[in-house]
Amino acid sequence: MNDDVMGGGINYLGEPDAVAVVLAPLRRQLLASLREPASATQLAAALGLPRQKVNYHLRALEAAGLVELVEERRRRGFVERIVRARPGAVVVDPTVVDHDRAAPERLSLVHDQYAAEHLVEVAAATVRDVAKMQVKADETGKRLLTFTADAEVRFASPADVHGFTDELTSALRDIAARYDTRGGRPYRVVVGGHPTPKPTEKPNEQGENR
Numbered sequence: 048m049n050d051d052v053m054g055g056g057i058n059y060l061g062e063p064d065a066v067a068v069v070l071a072p073l074r075r076q077l078l079a080s081l082r083e084p085a086s087a088t089q090l091a092a093a094l095g096l097p098r099q100k101v102n103y104h105l106r107a108l109e110a111a112g113l114v115e116l117v118e119e120r121r122r123r124g125f126v127e128r129i130v131r132a133r134p135g136a137v138v139v140d141p142t143v144v145d146h147d148r149a150a151p152e153r154l155s156l157v158h159d160q161y162a163a164e165h166l167v168e169v170a171a172a173t174v175r176d177v178a179k180m181q182v183k184a185d186e187t188g189k190r191l192l193t194f195t196a197d198a199e200v201r202f203a204s205p206a207d208v209h210g211f212t213d214e215l216t217s218a219l220r221d222i223a224a225r226y227d228t229r230g231g232r233p234y235r236v237v238v239g240g241h242p243t244p245k246p247t248e249k250p251n252e253q254g255e256n257r
Contacts, residue, residue, distance in 0.1 A: 057136055068111040077105065078132045082131070084130065087105055112133065208240075
C-alpha cells in the first residue's frame, strides 16, 4: 500500500519523495492559487512565469495527488487542462525526515514519561495513525470517531508537574479499567503536557523588543 493517500478532509504524505514535492516555494504558491480551478496558462499569467514552467510543477503536484483535474477544454488545436488543489489539509508524517525511521526499536528505548523526545515520538505516531485512518474513513464514507480533551494548568514547581502526572496516570488507569470491554474496538488514549509557548514579542516603534 502506498503511504501517500488522499481523502476529502486530509491529504496525507508519508513518503520523502512526496513531501519533497511540496517543499518548493513555487509549488506551495501554486497550491494556494488553486483553491479555485485554473489552467497553467491562467496561473502563468497571474504569476508572471512561463507556461511551460508552471505546467511542469503542476504535473509534479498532480502526480503527488495534491492537484486534480477538473475538466479539459479544447482551445484552437490544443486541450486546456483545468485543475485545482485537492480539498483538505495537507498532513505530513512527522517521521518522514527522521533518519532513524528505519530503526523501530528506537521507540522502545525512550520510556521516560517526562522526556520531550518521548512526547514528540508519541505525538508523531498519533498524527500518522489518525491521518491514515481518516483517509480510509473518507474513502468509505464512514466517520472516524475520535475525541480530544484539552486543559491548561499552571504549575508552581516541577514537583507539582510530577505529582499531577502521577495522579492523572492513576485516574486514567482506573477509568480505562471501567470501560475496557473484551471484544470491543481498541482505542489508544494519549495524554501529554508541555509548557505553553510564550507570545512572540513584537518590536516597538524604535525597533527594540519590549
